Amino acid sequence: MLPEHIREPLIQKIAAAEHPRELVVDVLLALQGHYGHLSDPAMEEAAGLLAMTPLELEELATFYTFLYREPVGRYVIHVCDSLICWMEGAERLGDHIGRRLGIAPGQTTADGLFTLLPVCCIGYCDRAPAILVNGRAHGPLTPESLDRLLEDLRAKAADGPAPGAGPERGTP
Amino acid sequence: MTYPRVLLQNRRPDRIATLEEYRASGGYEALAMVLGVGRTRREVAATLEAAVLLGRGGAAFPTGRKMMSVAEDAPFPRYVICNADEMEPGTFKDRVLIHADPHMLIEGIILAGYAVAATQGIVFIRPEYESAARILEREIGVARAAGYLGPRILGSDYALDIVVHRSGGRYICGEVTAQINALMGRRPNPQQPPPYPTEKGLWGRPTLTNNAETLACLPHIVRHGPEWFKKLSLTPGGAGTKLFCISGRVNRPGCVELPMGVPLREIIETHAGGMAGGGRFKACLPGGASTGFLPAAHYDIPMDLDSLRAVGNRLGTGAIMVFDQDCCLVAATRNLIEFFARESCGWCTPCREGLPYIRDLLTRLENGQGRGEDIPALRRLSRHLWKSYCAFAPGAAAPVESLLDHFADEVQAHITGGGCPFGPQPRTPGPPAAGGA
C-alpha cells in the first residue's frame, strides 16, 4: 500500500477530475516513483484508485517507454540510439557503460543501482551523443565525462535516500 | 546575415524570459487587443488564414482554416491542445522555445483557445521534457495570477485554464488522434477521421490541436498583422520565420530561428558553423526522420514548403539532419527504420509487419548479404507502407524511397562490393537480420 502522503493527494486529484481516466499515466508514474516499478500489486492498486480494470492499465503500462513493469535499478540509464546519437558515437558510449557496469542493455546491476536501456531520440540531438538518467538528459558525452557522471551517481546513492524514494527528474 | 527574430527574440543562454521581460517585448498585448476591442473568434481565425500560417508540427495544415472547422454552434466544452510531444528524431525546437519564452506559448494557447471558444487548454508534453513541463506549470500559475488565465480573462467574459499533461513516452502520441486517446487514458492508437477532432475530439468534444511553434506565432500575427508576417519570409510563397534544428555533421548543431525560405547552404555554412571536420555536404533530411534524403544537388534550395514540395520532399518539422561524404546512407536509413519499427503502434499490418521486413533487408544490404532483388523488394514494401492506417508509416517510407531514388548507386555498391563501401559503420541498434550475421 502507498503511504498516506502519496495516496491522499492522489485520491483527491482523482476525485476532483471530471474524467479520472485522464490521470492514469500520472497515477502510474506516482506509483512507480514510490515502488520503483509497476509490480502486479501496484497495477491492482492503481486500478483500484482509478476504478479501471488492471487489464486497461496493462494496455498502457506495456505501451509506454517510461512505465516499467519489471524491476529497475535506482538509476535508469537510457542511451539514445537514434540517428544523430548513433552517428556521434552512441554505440561506443553504450558499450562503455555496459563494460563499466558489467551489464548488457536490458539488465540491472547486482547492487540494484543501475539499469541500462536503449531509447529512441530524446530530443537532445544538439547534444549528441546523449543519454537520460532517470529522465534527465546529459550530453554530449565522452567516455571520460560518462565515467565522472557514473561516479557522481554512485556517490549520491551512497548518501542519498534509500532506493525506492523515487527518481529525480528534469533537465535544466 | 542577421534577420529579425520573433519567436526566440527573448532567448537567453541560461534562463527563461520572465513575464515582465515578455511583456516588455510586447507580450500579452495581442490578447489585450483581442479581448479589449472584442474582436470576434472568426476574425482571429481569419487573420491567421490571411497570414498563411501553416502548422509547424509537420503536416503544414492552415491554422486559421482548422480553427474555422469548429462550427459556431458546436457543443461545449471545447478544448485546445498544445502539442509539445516533439518526438520526431532530429527535432528539439519546442524544447528550446519553452525554455526561452514560456509566456509566448501561453499567450498563443489563450489566443487559439479564444478563436474556438475553448475553456480548457492542455499542453501534451513528452516525459523527457520534464524541466519544460515544470517551467510551464509554474509560468501558467504566474499568468493566472496576472489575470491572463482563469475566469474573466483581463476582465472579459472569456475563461480558460491550462494544464500540463505528461506523456508516458511514445512517438505515436504526437499524432493528433493518438494523442487524444492518450489524454483519455486509452491505449494511444490513432483514430482515422471522420469525425475530425475539431468536430469530435477529446471526450467527444470539439478539439483544436496545434504544435507549440505554431501557437507561439499567434501573438505576433495578431499584433503586427498578416502582411507583416508574410513579409518575414524570404520567398514570396512562404510566411513567417521557422525554428530550424540542425544536427549531424555540422560544427554548431542547435536550434536557430530564420526566415522561411532561407537557403539550405546558408543555414549550414553560416548558422550551423559549416560542415564538421571540413567535410563535404552529401545529403540531409530536411525536416526530421519522416522526410526524404535531400541530395547535394539541392544544396541551394530555399527552405520553405513550396520549394521542398517541388523536389518531392517536405519541410516537415524543419529538423535538418546533415550527412557528409563518409556517412553511409544505407546504414543511416537502417537506423531510421529501426526507430519506426520500434515506435510503430502495431495497430495496422502494413506498418507493424512491413517495417521489420524493411529493416531486415537494409541490414542485409549493409552487411554485404544483399542481392539485386532486394531493391525492388524494398520498393514494393515501401509502397505497402502507404496503405497503412495513419500517417506514421508513409513518413517511415520517405527515407527508404528517397534512398532508392537518389542514392541507388550507393545501395548497388553494397551489393556489388559485398559490403559497405564506407567501411565499418557503427553497429545498428535492433536485432540482426533474420538468418544473417
Ligand SMILES: Cc1cc2nc3c(=O)[nH]c(=O)nc-3n(C[C@H](O)[C@H](O)[C@H](O)COP(=O)(O)O)c2cc1C
Ligand atoms: C506519427 C506522427 C507523429 C507526430 N508527432 C508530432 C509531434 O510530436 N508534435 C506535433 O506538433 N505534431 C506531430 N504530428 C503532427 C500532428 O498529427 C498534427 O498535425 C499537429 O500537431 C498539428 O499541429 P499544427 O497544425 O500546428 O502543425 C505527428 C504526426 C504523426 C503522423
Ligand code: SF4
Ligand atoms: S501506420 Fe503504424 S503507427 Fe499508424 S496505425 Fe498503423 S501501426 Fe499504428
Ligand code: FES
Ligand atoms: S538522436 Fe539522440 S537525442 Fe535525437
